[in-house]
Amino acid sequence: MNTDNLLVAYFSQYMDLSPEEIEVIKNTDIIREYAKNTVLLEAGQVAKNCFLVLKGCVRRYYIQDGEERIMDFYTENDPITPASYVSQTPSEYYLSCVEPSVISSGTDESTQEFIAKFPQFVPMFIKIGDQLSVKKQLSFDNFKNQSPEDRYQQLVASRPDLINRVPQYMIASYLGIKPESLSRIRKRLFS
Numbered sequence: 001m002n003t004d005n006l007l008v009a010y011f012s013q014y015m016d017l018s019p020e021e022i023e024v025i026k027n028t029d030i031i032r033e034y035a036k037n038t039v040l041l042e043a044g045q046v047a048k049n050c051f052l053v054l055k056g057c058v059r060r061y062y063i064q065d066g067e068e069r070i071m072d073f074y075t076e077n078d079p080i081t082p083a084s085y086v087s088q089t090p091s092e093y094y095l096s097c098v099e100p101s102v103i104s105s106g107t108d109e110s111t112q113e114f115i116a117k118f119p120q121f122v123p124m125f126i127k128i129g130d131q132l133s134v135k136k137q138l139s140f141d142n143f144k145n146q147s148p149e150d151r152y153q154q155l156v157a158s159r160p161d162l163i164n165r166v167p168q169y170m171i172a173s174y175l176g177i178k179p180e181s182l183s184r185i186r187k188r189l190f191s
Contacts, residue, residue: 047085056101
């Protein structure tokens with residue numbers, strides 16, 4: 001699939017697009033391909049872009065006591081709005097590609113220009129924002145209230161694609177446990 005068509009397919013989930021709107025989306029120069037391990041945002045940097053993962057996987061993490069602590073994974077159709085992008089303060093975390101990725105990015109200015117030209121997209125952006133907010137709140141609530149084993153089972157049930165796409169040490173970091181603990185959990189659950 002052409003990378004422009006990935007963005008059209010994403011928007012089409014939320015609204016019916018006219019041929020003119022499809023052309024506008026295809027003619028925007030906001031889609032880039034990134035190699036594995038490309039850093040999209042560094043800690044200490046002020047984010048100038050928000051992102052939409054069209055293909056691939058991105059991790060959000062910070063470094064504590066020399067160890068990477070993964071906070072989240074973003075895969076196909078996941079928007080990423082760094083806190084630093086909204087607050088215009090230095091980021092406390094990194095964003096990095098776990099695998100080769102196709103990502104749409106936008107600045108505040110480009111988004112405002114797009115909305116001014118095409119106000120019919122505003123309800124779609126609001127719906128996407130609302131869905132993202134609910135998803136993040138549920139994820140945070142589950143993480144705070146579940147044991148590591150329960151968190152792993154929840155991850156397997158809700159995001160099975162991650163289990164095969166992401167190295168196990170990253171899954172362990174995301175769950176807040178050591179890789180050895182994850183191995184024990186997996187052995188207990190699947191033997």
